[in-house]
Amino acid sequence: MSTPYPFSAVVGQDDLRLALLLNAVSPAVGGVLVRGEKGTAKSTAVRALSALLPDVHVVAGCRFSCDPTRTDPACPDGPHEKTGGMNRPARMVELPVGASEDRLVGALDLERALAEGVKAFEPGLLAHAHRGILYVDEVNLLHDHLVDLLLDAAAMGASYVEREGVSVRHAARFLLVGTMNPEEGELRPQLLDRFGLTVEVAASREPDQRVEVVRRRLAYDDDPSGFAARWADEEAAVRARIVAARELLPSVRLGDGALRQIAATCAAFEVDGMRADIVMARTATALAAWAGRTEVLAEDVRQAALLALPHRRRRNPFDAPGLDEDKLDETLEEFGGSDEDDPDPGPDGPGGGGGQSPDSDGPQGGDTSARPEAGDGGEPQVSGAGSGEQSPVRASEPFRTKVLSVPGIGEGAAGRRSRARTEHGRTTGARRPRGALTKLHLAATVQAAAPHQRARGRSGPGLVVRRDDLRQATREGREGNLVLFVVDASGSMAARQRMSAVKGAVLSLLLDAYQRRDKVGLVSFRGTSAEVALPPTSSVDAAAVRLESLPTGGRTPLAAGLLKAHDVLRVERLRDAARRPLVVVVTDGRATGGPEPVALASRAARLFAADGVASVVVDCEAGPVRLGLAGQLAGELGGTAVTLDELRADAIAGLVRDVRGTSRRAA
Structure with missing residues (x-):
């Protein structure tokens, strides 16, 4: 080891x-x-x-690590005789x-x-x-x-x-x-x-600290045992402090003043339920014990809040965990009660905490803002002089969308979108097991064994069952899909109010993908080309960030967008063949730029139909005169078209329940 x-x-x-x-x-x-x-x-x-x-004191030979002083009467290896037990790490x-x-x-x-x-x-x-x-x-x-x-x-x-x-x-x-x-x-x-x-x-942004990380890691890799020996005294000291804190923990007093601060903090940050209050109380008590004290102080409550509340404040999946420390300090001060001996809460609590290490103030992630590009001037522009594109438009408020699903029954990763054969779900039938039996179909097993009982010499009430009689239950549940968004960011979509609605619709679909445990990808097209704004990923957050910074302007290379999406699906199919795709094209259906743009887009769309890829076109066409180009595109894709209004869950029931077309990869 x-x-x-x-x-x-x-x-x-x-x-x-x-x-x-x-x-x-x-x-x-x-x-x-x-x-x-x-x-x-x-x-x-x-x-x-x-x-x-x-070390843990256990009953010798018990596979469930029972404590000899308090044996579990329900232990599958029990009942245990009273013995001295043994210690193990x-x-x-x-x-x-x-x-x-x-x-x-x-x-x-x-x-x-x-x-x-x-x-x-x-x-x-x-x-x-x-x-x-x-x-x-x-x-x-x-x-x-x-x-x-x-x-x-x-x-x-x-x-x-x-x-x-x-x-x-x-x-x-x-x-x-x-x-x-x-x-x-x-x-x-x-x-x-x-x-x-x-x-x-x-990772620290401090060069000296990064140097020390590398130095220690190299020393450990060269001689793990020697490196560990050099830190043995420090390890022993921490181990002894843990033991002492455990012994002190039952003696730690959580006073009414600290409890009021805990309750007021959870209420001020609008945390749901009572679990946060309980966790904060236990954490503050542990902090006091770790510091060698028998009284919980305001600094313990502050540190407990910084550790126990940030992830409980998320109101939607795209909110980053975090806590307003100024508001926290104001709350603690307001409800400080009569604890006059408590030191002022500050960043230098026990353990060097304060909720934020000195090296975590660096920039988080890369710059996701888009660089301006010159437009090609092929379509009307509505933004800055000569820029050919708009600055990124913010998405409108998201809404609950209709359920878009892939037809047929798949066998992809567990999720909540499309029908699939899964290990969990409702039982739909039985089959012979392949490998170890995990989900027995009792009725089918009895039915398979019953005709052979006389030949097997059955003489008592028990059923004589052999391996060939066993039947595995087949179950149907839901799978997660690859939802690939192909977003038209051209000049024809560039009216700010319209693009805001489009981004709001895509953001709504991203929220739906998050809840249904999908992978998502984002392809955008504008000007003369298309790009993969986000390769397929499980991080819906990343897709939302890329969507927010998506620039608009220029011509509409619809064919380039479809071909890029088709290539993304081809590569992803090699990586994860079981995950079925759903392509969501967000466009008004126009195609401009280059020779025969409409014919080329039509040929590109038919590639999806030929592969049996499920698709939906979100029709973004606006105005009193509508050309119906998005509907034509949906027909060539072998999918269906919905307007932005019809995408809402409160629209006509069942409008997009069935995606037209048959997936070749559906079972």
Whole structure:
């Protein structure tokens, strides 16, 4: 086993280290969600924490890590005899993004359960993580049903496995830590709330600190054991401080003044529910214990708010987590009560926190504003003199859209848009299992075994079942799709009010894609060419940012936009063949520029129809005289056309329920 990187040797990232340590002191805080760009020591810090946790006292031979002093009467390996038990290091268990449900919660041997009546249970990762750390890297990419199981277990402290009338329950209390890169997609807001604390991490912009990061990493890679030995004293000191804080924790007093500050802060920031108040109280108590105090001070409440509230303030998926620290300070001061001995809350709280490390003030991300380009003057312009394009137009207020779906039944990644064969959903039939049996179809299994009972010498009431009789349940649920937006940004769309409505419609569809767990991509066309404004990604946030900065102006190279989109789909099909695409073309249908632009656009559109790609044209044509060009384009694509008004969910029911055309890749 390789030597882990020492926790004490992590450079900077004060908030990250503090949040992890507070959960080590008090696991009841509820875990940590670490958000940040790649290469910011997220995984390194989490893996290093496990070496600092005190040893766990367990029943010898128990696969579920029961505590000898308080054995679980429902433990599948019980009942346990009273013994002295044994000590072992606390475990850190990693949950892979592609794990199955059986790998997470455990699996019953259904064949033995049916044929022998034996409860043969193989523990999953939740059992292995009991009384340790469960770490999920890229938690935002984890399938929804796994996230739900994970968070339910974390909330209840137990895992339940129910399979065809056979039930198993075991304790599952662990420190839940998730890391994610927001560029790869967000967690749903209701899931964000289930993590106790959240931390935003970013690489330092300070050259000296970056030099120290590289120096330590190179030293560790050259000699892991020697590097760890040099930090052994610091590691021992942190481990001892965790033990001392745990022992002190029950003695920490959370006074009425601190409770009022906590309640007032959560109310001032309009946080939903009461979970935030409870998490803040537990965090503030852990902070006091970590500082060696038995009284919660205002500075503890302030630090707790900076760790527990930012991710709970998101009102829609495109809101960035954050907290107005001036408002926080005003609230704490107003409800400070009679705690006259409390020091003024400030950025230098315990753990060097203050909610913001000194190196996190640098620019966040790149400049997404568009560079002006000269227009080609082919169509009327409505903006600055001689510019040929408008400055980016802000999107209008988003709205709830009609459900656009891909016809047929797919087998793509789990989501909420189109019909698909999935591991979860309603049972639609049965088949012979391919590999391990996971979802037994009991009626079909009995039906397959019944005709052979006499030949198999059945003499008692039990059913003689063999492997060939077992049937796997087939289920139908929903999949996520690749929604590729092809947006006309030409001069014919450039009236500011009109383009604002168009962007509002696309933003609304992006919100819908976020809720349905789709991948999204964005192709725009204007002037003489088309460009991929955003390659297919799970980050709907990134698509919203690119949409907001999309410039307009110039001619309408519709054919170029369609051909670019067709090429994007070709490449994406090689990467993820199971994910079916839905192309949403947002245009008024005009095609100008170059020789025979209309004929060329028509030929490009027929490529989508030939491939059976589901498509929708959002008709943006305005004015009293309408040419119906978007409708003609939809016919050539083999799809359907809707106006901006018809796109709203409160429009005529069922208007876009069925997308015309048959997908060759639909089963």
